[in-house]
Amino acid sequence: MQEIQNLSLPRTYSDLKPWLQEHYRDLPKRLQSVAVFALHNPDVIALNTVAVISEQAGVTPSTMVRFAKSIGYKGFSDMQEVFQQSMRHVPQPYSERLSSMQRPAVHEQSVLSQFSQAAMESISRLEQQTDEAAIKQASLQLAGARTVYIAGQGRADPVVNYLHYTLVKLGIHATLLQGTSPTITDKARMLRPDEVLVAISFSPYTANTKELVDVCLANGVNVVAITDSTLSPIARTDDYHLEVLEDEVNGFRGLSATMCLALCLAVEAGKQRAERQESSH
Incomplete structure (x- = not known):
């Protein structure tokens, strides 16, 4: 796939979001799904390996690399730095991730507990x-x-x-x-x-x-x-x-x-x- 011509490569997450919005329909269907995943899960992109991210996104690692290069980045790591920079402005990302890891398995939680936790995390993300x-x-x-x-x-x-x-x-x-x-x-x-x-x-x-x-x-x-x-x-x-x-x-x-x-x-x-x-x- 040919790289989309981009004279101004997004170097901040706030620049990348409108860039993806503008060029979204120029991307192949597979890369469109990666774009949606990336915008919905910037913390996942910032804090994990390409293998873990691609598994969660339901694509291959090579597709993640293709996605990064389609924007104009040298490779996945180059793009990941943009997401990592954005995470520095989000309060306590690592403590949030640790809290998620410490939660009991889904089958051990009540329905009330599961939906209450989801609501709290959604509101916390909204605030941040x-x-x-x-x-x-x-x-x-x-x-x-x-x-x-x-x-x-x-x-x-x-x-x-x-x-x-x-x-x-x-x-x-x-x-x-x-x-x-x-x-x-x-x-x-x-x-x-x-x-x-x-x-x-x-x-x-x-x-x-x-x-x-x-x-x-x-x-x-x-x-x-x-x-x-x-x-x-x-x-x-x-x-x-x-x-x-x-x-x-x-x-x-x-x-x-x-x-x-x-x-x-x-x-x-x-x-x-x-x-x-x-x-x-």
């Missing part, structure tokens, strides 16, 4: 890795909007309803954008530039939500996206997107960290709205 400035920027869009429209389906549905409930309680005019395609798309076309769409979608992502984002951005309507990956189809360079990843337990993913993020977004928007109202008096 989420840029608070990004939350504030997104909340400013909600606070300044005439109406906040909220859309999401499937696993995102509880988050949609909770965010709507909280915004309304905080005095922000919010509306659920619901319906079937193409009706819901027609509704999205009616949004105005002084309104905002909050789009929520998680893997495997819903086509309807992506279409709503496309329509709104094309019409100059700001979009705040809550999703689980930089490579998500609703995470764009021209919107305000927040990433949240939930730990799995035997294939079941909770919403603990996602609900926490939604609450933070709503409360911050409420604070911003209240400050604006006070300054106008």
Whole structure:
């Protein structure tokens, strides 16, 4: 496979994430799966050998090397240094890994224990890795909007309803954008530039939500996206997107960290709205 031409090789993880988002569709399918794994598990990439990483990613070590070279790195170790540099800014990564190693085997844990642990780790990762400035920027869009429209389906549905409930309680005019395609798309076309769409979608992502984002951005309507990956189809360079990843337990993913993020977004928007109202008096 030919290497993707890259005049500016990403040397920090914060640079690598948008680079992968931009070039994701240029990668072969196999390398796309590696890209998703790498962005979801930066600590695994940073702290393990290529053999261990490839086993967890479900690919061969040579595929990991191909992935690194496709970006423009000399080899896997060259790329790994980028992930290792990013881990230096994450509080206590080694203590977290040690705590995980000391946990009892899954079959010895109760269901409550398994899901509680997954929820705690998901929320801890949210706190450590989420840029608070990004939350504030997104909340400013909600606070300044005439109406906040909220859309999401499937696993995102509880988050949609909770965010709507909280915004309304905080005095922000919010509306659920619901319906079937193409009706819901027609509704999205009616949004105005002084309104905002909050789009929520998680893997495997819903086509309807992506279409709503496309329509709104094309019409100059700001979009705040809550999703689980930089490579998500609703995470764009021209919107305000927040990433949240939930730990799995035997294939079941909770919403603990996602609900926490939604609450933070709503409360911050409420604070911003209240400050604006006070300054106008």
